[in-house]
Structures are given as C-alpha cells and as structure tokens.
Amino acid sequence: MAEIPENERRILVAVDEGEESMYALSWCLKNLAFQNSKDTLILLYVKPPSTVYSAFDGTGYMFSSEIAASMEKYSQQVADSVIEKAKRLCNNIQNVETKVGHGDPRDVICEMTQKLGADILVMGSHGYGIIKRAFLGSVSNHCAQNAKCPVLIVKKPKSTAGGGDI
C-alpha cells in the first residue's frame, strides 16, 4: 500500500437532489477521501433562493405567507433528505460535517470554500438541480472560475447504467 499525505485536508462536496452530485460524491470517496484518513469531508447543500420559487407564480400576486411557509417547509425537507442520502454514502468516513446554505448556489458554494477552509471543492458537472439550473446557469462553470481552491468536476458517464464502476 502506498502512503497518503498525513496533513488533514478539508474536502467540500456540493450535493443536490440530482444523481450526478451523488455520483461525484461516490467518486470522491473512492479516489480522494479514504477510510481512516485525517481528511474531513464537508457535505454542502444549498437551498434555492426564494426568487426561484416566485418564478412559479405567474399571476403577478405575492404568495400568501401560508404558501411561502409551505414552500420553505418543503425546501427544508428536500435539504434534509439530500444530506441524509449523502451521509449514508459516507458511512466509512470518520470526519463528516454537513452544512446547509441558502441563496444562489454559485455564490454560496464559492463563499463556503473560503469560509469552511476547503482544500478542494467537488461537484457534479451539471451544476445544481434541474429547475435551479434553468434559472441560474451552470454552477460548476462558475465555481471552476471563481472558487479560490481547486475544483473537481465529476460527470456521470452516460454509458454506465445505474452508476457503473465508481
């Protein structure tokens, strides 16, 4: 067995509800973060900004506070579900932290790399969820250009049914 660096690295993985980000996490677990190492894996989920929700409202009226609360509740449920799924994948990693952000994922992820002292950012290539992507453009492109740390963009191979050899 070869040696790996002894210094602790902080690996930030941006996860979302898409399969691609879970594939990116799995790839990272296999190739970057190893069992029993001193690495810390930080799972980051960014809840969409409220402007994304308001785009569903074509009536010109403001949402009632009841609807807004219901949407916030749903958004929190999605966040919890994604983080829980991601944590299950990391059950062999000693040091796992989780973080839920809020806002434009492009900005939040870049900010978090600095705030959390990330040595590397890992994310899927398709950015950040189907609906959000339509509004916000490619998150991974933005992060590759603007994050201060190295960025690993993992694309899920189209040819492998169900994930393949990750």
Added chain:
Amino acid sequence: MAEIPENERRILVAVDEGEESMYALSWCLKNLAFQNSKDTLILLYVKPPSTVYSAFDGTGYMFSSEIAASMEKYSQQVADSVIEKAKRLCNNIQNVETKVGHGDPRDVICEMTQKLGADILVMGSHGYGIIKRAFLGSVSNHCAQNAKCPVLIVKKPKSTAGGGDI
C-alpha cells in the same frame, strides 16, 4: 496511514509553459498521485496549431518554408522543455508517461482523455498559455464541459509568492 485504492488509475495532467499548470501538477502529485502507488501519471503537452503562428504574420503573405521550419523547431523545443520540467517534478512517481499532441488544445486534451483511457484530467485553471488563450479562449472551461472523465481544475493562489504550500 490510511489505505488507498488498489486499482490502477490513469491520471492525465495537461501541462504547458505557464506556472499554473506546474502548480496543478504539484498539487496533483501531493493530493492524488502518491509514491509507489499503481497509478500512472500521463503528462500531456499540446503544441499550438499553425494558425496561431500565422496570426503573427500581418503582411498577408504566407510564411516561407524556412520560417515555418524554424517555428516548428522552436515549438518542439518548448514542448521538450515543458515535458522535461514536468518530468523532474514527478521523480518520485514510478509510472510516468509523456505525450505531445498537436492542434487546438481544447479538442486535443478532450480526445486524449478518451484515447489514453484517463480516469481523471488535471489542469491549471488559466487554460493553456497566454498567447494561445487569447486565440482559443478558456481551455479548462471547455474541457470541464466536454471531457468524458472527471476534471480537476487547479488555480494557483495569488497570495502565495512562489507557489506556497502545494
């Protein structure tokens, strides 16, 4: 010491005459490719397409064959020099291969990831040399979107004089 994967990985590192690509290589050596592992490191340099050279000719005349030969010779010398410098950084790695391509680096690098069976592509964020970048745009952006394998984009920190803690 933690365990690292036993399967052989093929790590393709795109290098050029810029400091950033050498920083990316150093980062990769420290964080991805470890001593005595079964990994194979492939150093790829892409010589610029002839259209880049012809852009220097503002006269409207074709270059003489003598000038073209001289430019080709210079281009080869740069390629040799870059590859040699990169190889020196990898002196602790058992399996190092080198490859010199020719053409638009965006296309050549993406093609090579498939041709050489790369499991990951590593490159500097600034793409591919100052002059070529002006003509060809951001190579790293293109590769992040189009390469079939995971892409690791490493940016040289501006704050660290002389490379810092790589």
